[in-house]
Amino acid sequence: MGRVKEGAFGGFSGKVGKVVGASWRDIDYIRSLPARVNDPKTKKQLKQRSRLSVAMNFLGTITPFLRIGFQSQATGRMTAFNAAMSYNMKFAVKEGDQGVGLDYPNVLVSQGLLSNASNVHAEVGESELRVHWEVNAEGKSHADDMAMLVxxxxxxxxxxxxxxxxxxxxxxxxxxxxxxxxxxxxxTYLAFKAADGTVVSDSLYIGRYMV
Structure with a gap:
């Protein structure tokens, strides 16, 4: 705010462009208009927050898993968790009649170069998820790779x-x-990692089951 004593703006009041003139106790002032603040609750912003919340509600429950599952995507300032968020926000968060939600078959909890498995099937019994598969002879895999389940x-x-x-x-x-x-x-999801934990496979969605 600048005080006006004399000159072209002496006694000026009102607004011209981004400048406002005013008087207080016989002292004339000019000041610039405050910068416009965007409404932080626009529809677009609210939708983005909803998408973030949907992804976080799931991925936040498996953070240690994602540190292994997305380790190959962690580069520079991008952490494994952030890489998982980025992928799933893009490919697995959907908007439908019921609002924003996760498209679970398109979720990845692991991403890498190892092969997964073939003819995978699962069942739930006695409070346990039981998964069976056939070893994929093609691609990159090893007998001592470890299965990872979610x-x-x-x-x-x-x-x-x-x-x-x-x-x-x-x-x-x-x-x-x-x-x-x-x-x-x-x-439910299945993925594999090498015995030394340095390489993983893409995860595979293995279905929805009632416990």
């Missing part, structure tokens, strides 16, 4: 996982589920 319970907003659920050569693995999940649906 089961997410959307109704409760929690997940369980195992980064060392069983060797690839065993063609099966199990993941214990909390007893109080009975009657809830779960979204």
């Amino acid at each position: 089961a997410h319970n959307p109704a409760r907003g929690v997940s369980v996982y195992d980064l060392n659920a069983g060797k690839r050569a065993n063609t099966k693995a199990g993941l214990p589920l909390p007893p109080d999940w009975k009657g809830n649906d779960i979204e």
Whole structure:
């Protein structure tokens, strides 16, 4: 705010462009208009916050898993978790009649160069997710690769996982589920990592099951 004593703006009041003239106790002043502040709650911003929230509600429950699953995507300032958020925000967060939500079959919890498995099928019994597969002879894989399993319970907003659920050569693995999940649906995923943990496969969505 600048005080006016004399000159062209002496006694000036009102607004000209981005300048406002005013008088207080016989002292004349000019000041610039404040910068316009965008409404932080526009529809676009609210939608983006909703998309972030949807992705975070799931991925935040498996952060240690993502540090392994997206390790190859972590470069520079991009952490493994941020890489997982970026991918899933782009490909797995959808907007439909019910609002914004996760398209679970398109979610990735792991991304890498190892092969996954073929003819994968799963079942739930006695509070355990049981997964079976055939070893994929093609691509990049090893008998001692370790299976990694995730089961997410959307109704409760929690997940369980195992980064060392069983060797690839065993063609099966199990993941214990909390007893109080009975009657809830779960979204499930399978991935593999090398024995030394440095290389992983893309994850595979293996279905929705009721506990």
